[in-house]
Amino acid sequence: MLSGALLLTAVFAALAVVTAAGSGGWRLGALLVTWATFGATCSMVLRPTGRLIRRAAPPQERTSAFAAQFSLSHSCGLLTYPLAGWLGAAAGLQAAGPALGAIALLAALLALRLWPSSAAASIKHEHQDLDEGHPHLCGARRMPTGWRQSHDFVPDRLHAHP
Known part of the structure; x- marks a missing residue:
């Protein structure tokens, strides 16, 4: 999950580079690869969530833990989706990519700091x-x-x- 979060930062940087390029036949292929990589990195972050919650919460608290994760993830989306649209429209995708990449990096660094290491787990x-x-x-x-x-x-x- 952490690898995916850190890779997401690089994907946003790549998106900014591809969208900043003025022209070239390579752009469409690069954009398709970037989109596919974006989907893969998001899957790396989101897919193991259920296993993580099952491992971290006792059975009697899992319903609450899943509800809290759902609320938190959707709250983050409620903030970042409009931010992405607003930044993309107001400042262009060249500015939106690095800004969203910075948010992804901040989230990954927070996860690194707040979640116990595998040795501590x-x-x-x-x-x-x-x-x-x-x-x-x-x-x-x-x-x-x-x-x-x-x-x-x-x-x-x-x-x-x-």
Whole structure:
């Protein structure tokens, strides 16, 4: 997802270059490639969202998490679609491309800063209060103090939010 967000910045820059070029038979092909790349990078960002929410939210909170993601994504679209149209009409596509690319870069940098790294998302911990045979202990090692395991962090009744 992060790779797609960062690539989106480059796609907007490419769009600005293609639209700024005065003429040339190469422009149509370059524009088609840029549009296809734009679609692919948007898919890289949006497609894994459901898996991300399922992994990050406990089952009883998933409905709220999906609703919040829907609201946030549509709010962003409600702001950026009119901005793109207004900038494109008022200043031209040469100005709209870099401006939208800057927004994409800012969003990617915010995601990098706010979302935990994969190392932070994987937790090593012990359970002292679970009986042998508990389904959560699959793959856990028996230690003198309890069961030790490592897995992706999912906040639930067995794991408090870090």
